[in-house]
Amino acid sequence: MPNVFDYFDWRGDLRIKNDSFNDVDALILSRLSYFPFDDIVSADINDKITIKSVCEKFFASDINDDKILWEGDTQLLKACAESERFKNMKLSGYVNIVEREKQMQFSAVVIEIADNCHYISYRGTDNTIVGWQEDFNMYYMFPLPSQQTALKYLEQASKSLNGSFILGGHSKGGNLAVYASIFCNPEIQKRIVGVYNHDGPGFDSKVIEQNSYKSMLSKIHTYVPQSSIFGMMFEHAEEYTIVKSNQKGFLQHDIYSWEIKRNHFETLSTMSNTSAFFDHTLTELVSDMDEQQRKTLIEGIFSILASTENKTFNEIAENWKSNSGIIFKSLKDMDNKTRSLIISALLNLIKCAKNNFSDINPLRKENRKHKTKQ
Structure with missing residues (x-):
């Protein structure tokens, strides 16, 4: 059951210019925003550092294990730093905000994947109580503070950087990526070439009926495991791809359980009864x-x-x-x-x-x- 780490064996030696950007690349970059890059990646969006250098500084620091959210994360960062495909990509603009008063948890980082092409990776829910409360606030509040911050982050990045953008995130981060893409102005939308939502919730029906949402549909790529729970919250107007996971229930939210074949996901035709339940x-x-x-x-x-x-x-x-x-x-x-x-x-x-x-x-x-x- 090959997973994301096998992908590095299949494509890790090929740079983006030699083998074009794909769905698995997007998943890996979405995961990078979960790392505690404080004091390693600059908040200045123009002050860039390679993934290889980030990895060296990260493991030379005294980062506590409790700040690494998922088993497999440290292995992922090392694999990126050792691969030709990822090691020279550059990170910048790292922000990490937790505000209990606003019930907001927000983090993001910009990844320069090629000349004039940037991936904005939005972090999903971490293990903070504030972060989880904000997720459940979706049931009565719109927009969320983190959604508004995600939009402002994109707007600032578009002013500072030339070229095109790809937005992505896992869990709540995927929802933030879609929100920012559909509520930014049309000029920024033209520069967005793709939006990746990895098992993140959708939106209320009033949102998906808006023209700004419909205008981005062809660029939005949503992936959910067969027993997705979080990713099936609310509605998705876009088509979604069902990814085969080797775990069960809630554990399928773990991207390291998603099965991969070469440069794409192993897919299924239907969701499980657990997800529907x-x-x-x-x-x-x-x-x-x-x-x-x-x-x-x-x-x-x-x-x-x-x-x-x-x-x-x-x-x-x-x-x-x-x-x-x-x-x-x-x-x-x-x-x-x-x-x-x-x-x-x-x-x-x-x-x-x-x-x-x-x-x-x-x-x-x-x-x-x-x-x-x-």
Whole structure:
């Protein structure tokens, strides 16, 4: 079951000018924005450093392992730095912002892949509580602070850099890439040659019906594993490619489980029942709530998590014994309206899941399209 690391054996010795940019390249570059490049890659978009030099500085620093989000990330960076294809690409404009007050987590980096061609890689959700809260805020808020920041980042890059752009990201980063592409001005849109969404959520139907979205459809490339959960949230007007993963359930969100053949993904013709099950269950749950109820529910749940004073889910898990007491106390001390809504939502979630479990096959959304690539 070959994955992204086998790709380096197949194409790592060929530069972009010798073998054109492809879907797997986009996935790799989308992943690079997850690295904590603070004090390594400049925030100045014109102050560039090669991936090879970035790798040397990164492993010479005292980066904590808990800042590396996924197993495989360090191997990926080393593989990029050792390959002819990636090592001379240049990084710049690194930003990493976490603002609890705005409930915003945003990070991005520009990658010069060739002369006058730049890839803007938007980071997806990290393991911070703030980052996950912003994801769930999609159910009642538009645009998100990170979406607005992603657009501003693209606008600034377009002023500072000549040539064309490719936008991409994994998870929420894919959603940010699409958002920036459809809400930037037409002159910037003309310079965008591709947008890559790797298992990132879509948008509300009101957004995908806009002309600015429709004008970018031919440039948007969306990829989801067969049991995608996060990537199937909301709607996709564009066609999407179903990628074969060697993992199950939530673990398919891990790009290192995606199967690859030469310079393209191994694809499937249909989504799994698991993806349809979660998609339909979440949709059914929130459909019975108005916008204010959704806001109250999400803010209530994350205020409980914030009461632990931990910043990441890893910290909550590490201190689960003490945190469990804090969480129950926080729920008990909530106002009656919010507490009742949270308990009611949990019971409804169980009910929706039970109802959908026995009738899972028909749950595919008819207005979504998919395609396979060979």
